[in-house]
Amino acid sequence: MSEQIELVITRTFDAPRELVFEAWTERERLKHWWGPKGFTMQVSKLELRPGGVFHYSIRSPDGHEMWGRFVYLEIVAPEKIVFINSFSDEEGNITRAPFSSTWPLEISNTLTFSEMDGKTKLTLQGGPINATEEERETYEAGLESIRRGFDGTLDQLADYLKRA
Template sequence: MTDNVDATKAANNEFVITRELDAPRELVFKAWTEPEHLQRWWGPKGLTITVVKLDLRPGGLFHYIMRTPEGDETWGRFAYREITAPERLVYVNSFSDPEGGIVRPPFDDPWPLEILNTVTLEEQDGKTTVTISAIPVNASEEETRVFRAGFESMEQGYGGTFDQLAEHLAAL
C-alpha cells in the first residue's frame, strides 16, 4: 500500500496524494465524517485526537485538539464548504485556538493560515481510492513557497495518517 503523490501539480502549488484502502466507500466516508471514527485515526501518528465539535454541513466546523504523549496541545479546524456523500468533502483546514479562531501554526516557518482541501472517494471492487488535493488560500508568496517546500513532509505525514485510517478500517 503506497501513496501516490502527483508531482505535476507542484508547479501549481497544489499538493495531491492518493491512497487505496481496502474498504467500501460508504465506510471510508463515515470514517471521514463521524467523530467516533475521526478521533481514532485523524492526525499524526502518536498523537491523541479529541473532537471538540463536528457540524457536518457547508458552513459547519470540525474543531479538534491534538495532544502529544507529553501533554502538549495543538488545535485545528476544518471549515466545511461542500459535502457530497459519500464521494467528496471540501474544507479549509487551519490551525486554531481553543475557541475555533484561526491562528498561526506552532512553528516558525510562515505556513499559510488556510489550506483548501478536496477529498474525493472512488470505489472499485470494494476498495476505495482516496485523493486529497490541497492548495493555500489567500497566501503570500513566502507562505506559498513554504507550503510547496513542505510537500515531502506532508507526504510523510499523510502517509502515517493513511496508515492509521487503514488500520482503523480493518478493525471495523
C-alpha cells in the same frame, strides 16, 4: 503571482466507500485515526454541513496540544468533501502554525472517494489559499514533510478500517 502549489495524495483502502467516508465524517470514527501516530485526538465540534466546522485538538505523547479546524464548503456523501483547514486556538479562531510564522493560514482540501470492486480510492488534493508569496514558498518547501505526515495518518486510517 506564482502558480498554485498543490499536494496530491492517492491511497486505496480495502474497505467500502461508505465506511471510508464515514471515517472522515463521524466523531466516533475520526478520533481513532486522525492526526500523527502516537497522538490522541479530541473532537470539540463536528458540524457536517456546508459552512459547518470540525474543531479538534491533538495531544502528543509528551502532552503538547495543538488545535485545528476544518470549515466545510461542500459535502457530497459518499463521494466528495471540500474543506478549508487551518490551525486554530481552543476557541476555534484561526492561528499561525506552531512551527512556522510563515505557514499559510488556510489550506484548501478536496477529498474524493471512488469505489472499485469493494475497495475505495481516496484522492486528497490541497494547497494554500489567500496566501502571500512567502507563505506559498513555505508550503512548497514543506511538501515532502506534509506528504510523510499524511502517509502516517492514512496508515492509521487503513489500520482503523481493518478493525471497523
